[in-house]
Amino acid sequence: MIAQHLLAALAVALPVFARPEPDLWFRAISLANDTRVCGLSDEAPFVKAPKANPWAPISPEDVKAVWAFVHAPEQGLNLTNPTNATMTDNYVFWIDTLHTNKSSVLPYIDGTDAAPPKYARVVIFEGGKKEPVSQEYMVGPLPVSDKTTIATYDYVFNGGSGGTVPFNARYYDGKRSAGYEPLLKSLMTEIADITKALFNGTYYGVSDKRTDIVEASTGPNSFDGSTSWVTSMFRYPGPATYMVPLDFYILLDTTGTDVSKYSLRGFVTNTRFFTTAASLRRAFDAGELKNPFPQTRDNSWAVLDHKAEMGVRDLEDRLAPQSLEVGGKRYKLDREQNYVEFMGWSFYMSFTRVLGLQFYDIRFKGERIIYELSLQEAAAQYAGNSPKAANTVHPAAICIFEADSGYPLARHRTGSSKNPNGFSHLSTVKGSALHVRTVATVGNYDYLFDYAFHVDGSMEIEVRASGYLQSSPYYADTDGEFGPRIHEATQGSFHDHVISFKADFDIVTAANSLQRTDLVVVNQSQPWFPELGTFPQMSLQAHNLATETQLNWAPNGQSMFTVVNPTARNRWGTPRGYRLVPGKSPIHLSIADSPFTLHQSHLLKSDLAVTRQHDHEPYANSWQNVNLPAKPQHDFARVFDGEAVDGEDLVVWFNLGMHHYTRAEDVPVTLFSEAVSSIVFAPQNFFDRAQEGDLRNRRVVVSEAATGAISYEDYGIAPPACRVEVQEPAGKILPWVTV
CATH class of the missing domain: 2.70.98.20 (Copper amine oxidase, catalytic domain)
Structure with missing residues (x-):
């Protein structure tokens, strides 16, 4: 049972204050004789911020400049462009904004000091070193100038190795997956007749047209960085592939950078573990691997769409x-x-x-x-x-x-x-x-x-x-x-x-x-x-x-x-x-x-x-x-x-x-x-009373029993008289309503 870290938790694709594109478009028109909007x-x-944002992400221009800076020969990092790199090369995995120290921000945001300098956080997978590692660096101050330097980003990590992570424990990106793919392909090809018989699926490699099941791996891939492994499972392909798992797993030893030393740890199916393909085949030939609940390739039952067969709800139109x-x-x-x-x-x-x-x-x-x-x-x-x-x-x-x-x-x-x-x-x-x-x-x-x-x-x-x-x-x-x-x-x-x-x-x-x-x-x-x-x-x-x-x-x-x-x-x-x-x-x-x-x-x-x-x-x-x-x-x-x-x-x-x-x-x-x-x-008790007394969006109604008089106070806040047209993207205008 593993708690796996959420990598790149929220990589924002749009500007922070982008207007969301709705499914429906609204247009409001002021009614006659009403000047309110x-x-x-x-x-x-618009409101002008009291001061420039000292926590703001580094700009795209800064990212490009940092990229050029770390790739410069004088830095001695011997980097390969990630497009052409393999797991045994040194290449940049990502560039991000470095956390700004609170002690540096407060004299600026609360006082008269200058804004603290910005730094970039750079992760480099250094597979080309004698002892390959993943290493974090800090680059700054930004923008890049003759004052910019690069140093290891160590001081925020207390595990004993700073920003250094052993190769066996580094994140499994596509290049590491490509490293074990030949072994996976070979082993699954060897038992293709078995997987075909068990669940009508075969894996001949990710790019082979005969492959008709999907491989997915899970973490962790190591406990302490001394060794590494991969646990692969298989599913039927489709839009709801997570919902159609197959009862077949393969575990590989992927320790180190020499892929020729990668080996099989074993197969799992029917809750049984087989350390070799031969032992798996013996159990199969003996009829011991039954599949009483065959998985369906049709995963339309798990697709998030309208299911007409479920019937109709009144007024759902x-x-x-x-x-x-x-x-x-x-x-x-x-x-x-x-x-x-x-x-x-x-x-x-x-x-x-x-x-x-x-x-x-x-x-x-x-x-x-x-x-x-x-x-x-x-x-x-x-x-x-x-x-x-x-x-x-x-x-x-x-x-x-x-x-x-x-x-x-x-x-x-x-x-x-x-x-x-x-x-x-x-x-x-x-x-x-x-x-x-x-x-x-x-x-x-x-x-x-x-x-x-x-x-x-x-x-x-x-x-x-x-x-x-x-x-x-x-x-x-x-x-x-x-x-x-x-x-x-x-x-x-x-x-x-x-x-x-x-x-x-x-x-x-x-x-x-x-x-x-x-x-x-x-x-x-x-x-x-x-x-x-x-x-x-x-x-x-x-x-x-x-x-x-x-x-x-x-x-x-x-x-x-x-x-x-x-x-x-x-x-x-x-x-x-x-x-x-x-x-x-x-x-x-x-x-x-x-x-x-x-x-x-x-x-x-x-x-x-x-x-x-x-x-x-x-x-x-x-x-x-x-x-x-x-x-x-x-x-x-x-x-x-x-x-x-x-x-x-x-x-x-x-x-x-x-x-x-x-x-x-x-x-x-x-x-x-x-x-x-x-x-x-x-x-x-942060305040002396509830923070509602200064809100004008309220209503007070008083009824006097003796006179029957009713007084009503809206503090001048009333709904604007508007006609709201709701338009579908295709251009159809739905009936308007008055707000």
Whole structure:
């Protein structure tokens, strides 16, 4: 069971503030004698960022310049163009933006210092060295000039080898796959008659026209970098290939760069392991390899399309409700600086190929709450009795929109009209949030990341998953132990999804504490009820955590965790803070000591962690840890060295995810509606009162019983009178509606 790192989590393909292309096009027209703008097609108003974005990704021009810089002969890297390289060459794997140190940014963003210089992060696969490795470098300052240098990027990794990863543990790119392909082709060709008889499929090599099944490999490919292997499984091809797995696996020893030394570890089928082709053939000839549940080549049952055979729902021919920003957008953008303002909120955005979408300098009404919020890792851990299921895991535009919360922010009715001198008072406040959303398609799953900035000063992070199950062949004797049967020959393998995040809180200042408030039961007596004697009562007991630690949400929600500033107090003398509120499905990995996730995914094994902020500890993990579970490049457990976190610059690390109890309703794909996890950061005495009194989007209705008079206050905020035309891409105009 393996937690495999999400490589290139959110490689953004469009500009950060690209307008999403909808399935339907909306046009709003102001009605006669109404001067208000409907605003459906308006661009977001411009706002100039207070300062240039110091966390911004390096530019395409910088990437090209860095590429030329590292390929220059004087650098001595002996690089081959990746187009022509093999795994025994030195070549650039990727170029990305280097993480900017917080200590360098704060004097600029909060003071008068110059912006810190930008650096590039360069990963080079050095297969041509005597001891081949994967090596990370830092190149800068940028733009490239005579002051630019290259150095190994070591200081953020605590595994003992810095940015160096052994060849056997490096990421399996296409060139490494090409290295073992000849052996795979030879072995599968030798037993083609057996695979043809067992499941009507053969593999003669990836480019051979006779090949009619698809090979897929899984990780990890190593435990500590001393050896390497590949576990390959096979599926029928097609749009839903993940749903038609074949009961046949091949394990290869792929240690080192000399492909002539690669060898067979064995075959697996019918849950039996065969170390040689000869032993597999003997079992086949003896009739021992039966296939009681043959897989179907027709995977149309698992394609996400309209299934007419399922029948018709009444009124389903009508357009579903749409979310429209009628009246114009209420958020402002500086596209060049990736800076946003909305209803008191402000923040910068950035992205990298490793961490995806990142938020920086998140403020509400001018006060910083979070310095950095970023994705750290997305992993899955599977249950199963096949090599693929037992050993796995596995982006993408960004859209910004304001949406109705689906419920009032606040509502209350008081008084009574039955009393002749009474009144009835109803007040309700509109609830909405600005959503920053992105979807990462990684192999068989789509991960939907949604960051919602609510008008009350709270922030919600939500993750949803949809896509094809990484399924397994169905065996009748497992009796649902690893997941249910979901089709004729397919089992939905139970698994965990765990997505980890970093939240570097700076509540007003960087000197913060993580306060734990426990709801405990104490025995007490009350003199006004002497007959009760002593009886249990609820009580709150709070303390600040003293040192770095990992922890879990309390059972029954009987503990509250709040990041507080012990020296900043609200009007009532209470330390100002933000509470961490677990939302839907707060989980962590089910297995803590699996050999496939032994040391490289410690953060995933608890719900929360708090550490002291350091520039040399920007990450919870390394993207290359997947093949180093026994000896990781970066070990999160080593971060916990007893440092104080009370009144210090601290970082909260947290996990979202779900135990995916697979079901027949995962066919054709897992539904976003159920596979969801969330957390809320909510003001906890950060203010003197709820942040709703300055919102004009509200209604107050007062009814006086004596006179029957009704007064109505809308504070001048009324829906604009608009005609909305909904047009399909082909040009058909649907009936208009008045908003």
